[in-house]
Amino acid sequence: MIKQYLFLFLMLFCCSVMFAQAGPGSNPIDDALRECRADKENQNPEGSIQCEYAARIAWEKEVEKHYKKLLEILTADEKKGLRISQKDWLNYRDNEMLFASTFYKNMKSDSWLVIQAVRLTSIQRTRALELQEYYDMKMLDQD
Template sequence: MKKWLPIACLFASSMALAQQNPLDQQLQQCLDKESSTTGMSQCYGTATKAWDKEMNTQYNQVMKKLTGEPKDKLRSAQRAWLAYRDSWNAASRSYFLSSQGSMAALSIGAQSVSLVRNQALMLQSLNKGSCANPDDC
């Protein structure tokens, strides 16, 4: 029985990976290949750019569907979110650089990816027109 446990864990982890967004898979594959802080930091930078592109795609698709007040409110919300993102990134960069030394780049990169990823997924939920499924939000 115990000899099957590692195989079961491997299967479960590959199933979880298969259910991830392709951008998350690409990030994980990049991180798995890299062993240096610089290389892993570049993985986070690439993932942030990819999620930023996805966020802009989702935003533009939603904006095409809207008119009037809903469109104005979403534009305003997105602009406020962009200001929040920049402010948060500055604050986290300051904190991590003062407390983590060489590992700060990885924490900063991971937070940057997370911020943009979450916004892209929120815009995607608007695009789908529903947040009934928690995976859509």
Template sequence: MKKWLPMACLLVSGFAAAQQNPIDQQLEQCLNKESSTAGMSQCYGTANKAWDKEMNAQYTQAMKKLTGAPKDKLRSAQRAWLTYRDSWLDASRSYFVSSQGTMAALSVGAQGVSLVRNQALMLQSINKGSCTNPDDC
């Protein structure tokens, strides 16, 4: 566990530094108060659900704005991204379970949050019509 804790702290501080989103703040607070693997895993699960909700809201907003080919391409890209996300997390879970044992849940949880957070921000950049600020995309 000692080997993994510094990586988790770096991930959390990376979230905080990148953008002080309320979801990221709640994740950081949750991880700071939890000391068990199960508790920290729940923190990641809660954050993942919140980012998933944000991602779906951004996707819905973009789909309402777009028409024709751009709308079709976004739908196709989102479906492909969902397949990628699931495949990546399956591969990641397989690797981390074999190398980290019970700590694998934290690694996979952190990756899941990161993947969904990044996709939500990419969709947000479409809704803003810009991706010039790195925190927006």
């Protein structure tokens, strides 16, 4: 019973943190994640983790898309900086994923694996939005 309450609390906490900014201008990936998690079949640890995984893969594609778009419009010096930054970020992401995997799997409740999935999605989401913002700013500055 305690595990069920812990899971419910963690789910509510994660949803409130992840979607605090959701609204009319929300991202389609966030919307799809919200819909996936709202499905009754996914309101358990396994379903929640699957929803997060799908969102993380979608955000990963966004990272790749915006990285490539940025490389098309940056100066040579900016490209060099972005490549270094992206390489360092990928290293951070991979190391964080390894650490999180060990950390959360050593927790006593399987519900923590949902938090791990949310954390990993958040890492990808943050980078995708950062790269998109860089691209948008560069495009605005060209006008």
